[in-house]
């Protein structure tokens with residue numbers, strides 16, 4: 001059996017998760033340029049032992065070896081399932097096979113999912129509710145229901161004596177590297193990217209969850225992706241800001257172009273807004289990691305979508321971007337559209353249908369035939385001024 005280096009976050013709280021350096025995609029949607037990790041925590045009390053979350057399928061042997069390295073012949077008594085998605089709960093069947101007497105603890109919804117997804121029989125499931133405690137001897141686990149982060153069954157687990165809060169996806173980031181976030185220079189952009197792609201649609205539930213942990217004394221936050229947080233305040237304050245929907249004086253411009261007309265308008269928009277003192281992020285959707293767009297949607301006040309007409313409708317790449325905006329529900333207040341066509345329009349109608357289902361106020365749009373002439377670029381400047389006025393207002 002391979003011998004692992006297993007960090008001990010506090011006496012008796014061991015980091016037994018896995019690093020997935022090779023994974024490049026999550027949910028067939030989110031690019032993972034730096035891989036990710038599946039953090040699991042073994043809490044060893046004087047009377048009983050609990051494993052909080054497991055690992056993605058495929059990493060069970062590593063998890064079981066680590067648990068055995070800590071416990072030897074001592075049994076595992078509990079598996080706490082903070083979240084049922086398989087990247088954290090997919091290891092439950094293997095853990096139960098090794099430790100068949102271990103009880104699986106989860107919220108009501110979570111317990112049902114443990115049965116449905118992982119075949120945990122009813123007599124091995126234990127439902128916990130908000131504020132319930134589990135006594136492990138010299139350690140006590142307290143459960144905090146935190147639903148819809150980003151599934152309905154989610155909860156946090158707090159180790160009272162050690163002031164360690166284990167939050168699964170919440171406060172996470174996708175990287176296989178590092179152990180502590182205070183050693184990570186890219187922490188905030190990486191966390192913002194993760195928040196944008198996973199938590200932003202549920203930010204009101206996130207704010208509610210933050211309210212529940214407001215009075216907790218916390219030394220360590222252990223999420224189930226990315227590094228562990230020992231410095232709590234910077235992480236909490238960012239999450240408070242993002243869940244509130246605080247926005248910067250910032251415009252996200254995302255475009256796709258076939259023959260350069262939409263591109264020219266998008267670049268003119270970026271130039272013009274920049275000249276007006278507005279922070280701008282400009283992306284060619286075709287070559288952009290969509291999670292970068294999600295990251296900037298977290299605090300952009302306006303969104304400009306650029307896409308031409310093709311086959312009598314909006315270019316499919318542009319439709320995808322519009323759908324992403326609708327699905328991620330960013331806090332942005334304003335939108336504008338830049339479009340172009342060769343001989344027949346159609347993109348505008350489609351984008352209005354998609355963005356019409358959001359709370360975005362349409363500041364204006366331009367749909368031109370053919371090249372982006374000087375006259376067109378002047379119209380872009382006018383639209384940029386309107387956007388800047390809305391932002392400052």
Ligand code: FEO
Pocket residue numbers: 083085087088150169224225
């Ligand atoms: Fe990391 Fe929602 O699973």
